[in-house]
Amino acid sequence: xxxxGYFQFKPQFGEKEKNLNQVLSGLCKAEADLIVLPELPFxxxxxxxxxxxxxxxxxxxxxxxxxxxxxxxxxxxxFIVTGFAERAKDKCYNSALLIGPKGLLHTYRKLxxxxxxxxxxxxxxxxxxxxxxxxxxxxxxxxxxWIFPEVSRVLALLGADLLCHxxxxxxxxxxxxxxxxxxxxxxxxxxxxxxxxxxxRLGEIRFTGKSQIVxxxxxxxxRAPSGKNDLFIAPLDVSLSRNKRMTSLNHLFKDRKPARxxxxxx
Amino acid sequence: xxxxGYFQFKPQFGEKEKNLNQVLSGLCKAEADLIVLPELPFxxxxxxxxxxxxxxxxxxxxxxxxxxxxxxxxxxxxFIVTGFAERAKDKCYNSALLIGPKGLLHTYRKLxxxxxxxxxxxxxxxxxxxxxxxxxxxxxxxxxxWIFPEVSRVLALLGADLLCHxxxxxxxxxxxxxxxxxxxxxxxxxxxxxxxxxxxRLGEIRFTGKSQIVxxxxxxxxRAPSGKNDLFIAPLDVSLSRNKRMTSLNHLFKDRKPARxxxxxx
Numbered sequence: 001x002x003x004x005g006y007f008q009f010k011p012q013f014g015e016k017e018k019n020l021n022q023v024l025s026g027l028c029k030a031e032a033d034l035i036v037l038p039e040l041p042f043x044x045x046x047x048x049x050x051x052x053x054x055x056x057x058x059x060x061x062x063x064x065x066x067x068x069x070x071x072x073x074x075x076x077x078x079f080i081v082t083g084f085a086e087r088a089k090d091k092c093y094n095s096a097l098l099i100g101p102k103g104l105l106h107t108y109r110k111l112x113x114x115x116x117x118x119x120x121x122x123x124x125x126x127x128x129x130x131x132x133x134x135x136x137x138x139x140x141x142x143x144x145x146w147i148f149p150e151v152s153r154v155l156a157l158l159g160a161d162l163l164c165h166x167x168x169x170x171x172x173x174x175x176x177x178x179x180x181x182x183x184x185x186x187x188x189x190x191x192x193x194x195x196x197x198x199x200x201r202l203g204e205i206r207f208t209g210k211s212q213i214v215x216x217x218x219x220x221x222x223r224a225p226s227g228k229n230d231l232f233i234a235p236l237d238v239s240l241s242r243n244k245r246m247t248s249l250n251h252l253f254k255d256r257k258p259a260r261x262x263x264x265x266x
Numbered sequence: 267x268x269x270x271g272y273f274q275f276k277p278q279f280g281e282k283e284k285n286l287n288q289v290l291s292g293l294c295k296a297e298a299d300l301i302v303l304p305e306l307p308f309x310x311x312x313x314x315x316x317x318x319x320x321x322x323x324x325x326x327x328x329x330x331x332x333x334x335x336x337x338x339x340x341x342x343x344x345f346i347v348t349g350f351a352e353r354a355k356d357k358c359y360n361s362a363l364l365i366g367p368k369g370l371l372h373t374y375r376k377l378x379x380x381x382x383x384x385x386x387x388x389x390x391x392x393x394x395x396x397x398x399x400x401x402x403x404x405x406x407x408x409x410x411x412w413i414f415p416e417v418s419r420v421l422a423l424l425g426a427d428l429l430c431h432x433x434x435x436x437x438x439x440x441x442x443x444x445x446x447x448x449x450x451x452x453x454x455x456x457x458x459x460x461x462x463x464x465x466x467r468l469g470e471i472r473f474t475g476k477s478q479i480v481x482x483x484x485x486x487x488x489r490a491p492s493g494k495n496d497l498f499i500a501p502l503d504v505s506l507s508r509n510k511r512m513t514s515l516n517h518l519f520k521d522r523k524p525a526r527x528x529x530x531x532x
Contacts (some may be wrong), residue, residue: 111523128526129279147450147518149415150527157529173449173484180446184413185438218439247381252413257377258531260394261416263423265527 005233010196014046038194039083046198057087082168114144143167156185161241163189183218276462279310304460305349312464323353349432380410409433422451427507429455449484471531
């Protein structure tokens with residue numbers, strides 16, 4: 001059993017300190033083992049150009065935000081998966097960080113960049129992997145990764161019990177598709193989506209909220225409203241995600257025919 | 267443009283001639299290029315044992331059913347994808363056949379057998395492949411194949427415009443999941459499900475109807491009722507399934523990172 005959930009909120013573009021403070025105050029009384037935050041919750045999303053990303057992004061190993069989140073994890077004795085604009089020398093990545101009471105534990109760099117992100121960020125260069133949080137195996141993916149069934153499949157095959165999915169969704173497809181992801185892989189998924197808009201001179205991008213937790217067999221545990229702060233935490237029973245049986249004779253993983261799937265990794 | 271659809275009906279267990287006559291009369295006035303029938307529409311589904319499958323199954327190259335369907339295709343100038351209990355010497359397969367005015371064109375043998383089917387049938391031993399029907403590339407899959415995202419993915423990567431999906435569904439998950447399949451692959455899918463029950467001394471299995479056609483981007487074109495005959499044919503524009511763009515900078519297939527998906531075919 002793990003107590004896990006999300007904190008949906010509305011970042012303000014470029015206001016890193018204000019956004020961090022929203023998270024710190026939003027989570028200050030949270031009782032949980034693991035909380036997922038949205039994609040890019042500190043910088044905001046709608047960058048002018050790559051130059052602006054470089055200016056706003058941080059090296060997680062030298063970041064006041066990561067330090068503050070680590071202190072929060074220590075105080076509340078939980079873990080956080082958060083989106084993060086990651087600077088690495090002359091590269092920048094749309095990343096997700098796993099942070100715990102002892103600091104940064106893992107960085108995932110978004111593999112499948114959405115639209116203008118291709119101009120702003122470098123594509124991920126770290127293999128998909130699974131991290132252990134209090135005996136629960138979590139797999140990190142970011143936003144648009146959802147549309148590629150391979151991402152959640154690889155994470156589940158690596159043993160993920162729970163997909164942690166920071167998002168800045170603008171379309172309405174993802175929430176239903178994540179139900180399919182949880183059904184086909186028999187895993188949990190926490191999609192934490194931001195809401196509100198980034199309004200800039202360039203234009204405006206609106207985000208759709210409706211963060212959610214889905215259980216194996218595609219059961220929706222909770223879905224947030226589209227335009228309100230929402231902190232939601234639920235106890236998740238990982239014995240369910242470790243049971244890949246669909247019927248007494250069917251096992252979602254043992255029934256797979258990998259030799260017939262070669263085309264997928266060619 | 268292809269006019270394609272499904273004929274949902276209620277087979278009676280073991281009544282091959284009656285079931286064939288239902289299809290012949292149901293389709294006698296159909297104007298279409300391609301019609302999908304349910305899984306195992308001639309034998310019915312709930313077999314007592316493998317022995318009974320061997321008795322009721324037929325070699326498609328020596329089958330009065332295939333001959334009659336070929337004559338129907340010739341008369342109405344269309345193609346049929348139908349489920350079929352296929353006998354091949356001492357093996358039997360839960361197959362889908364593509365039949366046209368000139369006869370049998372392709373056999374797909376279900377790769378992922380559901381529950382008791384494992385006792386009745388041999389698993390498929392023919393690679394997934396795509397067939398050309400009047401310039402449209404169709405991919406055949408059968409029922410429970412839907413839960414393995416690899417099946418529709420491989421078919422789409424092979425160029426399928428349209429998934430033809432004969433089914434005998436007993437659960438309620440598939441229809442929504444097929445919407446995700448069509449979204450993630452930007453393909454059409456026709457799921458033809460039977461309805462009614464096979465009531466036998468052993469017990470009863472009920473089937474759920476709700477056959478459907480889904481368009482790329484996951485748009486539901488039509489869904490049948492759960493317990494009524496339904497012949498539905500729609501014009502499908504395959505230029506939509508050949509457009510894999512999600513945004514001006516995103517292409518569902520070119521954005522894939524096959525090197526990161528190795529685990530799937532291991």
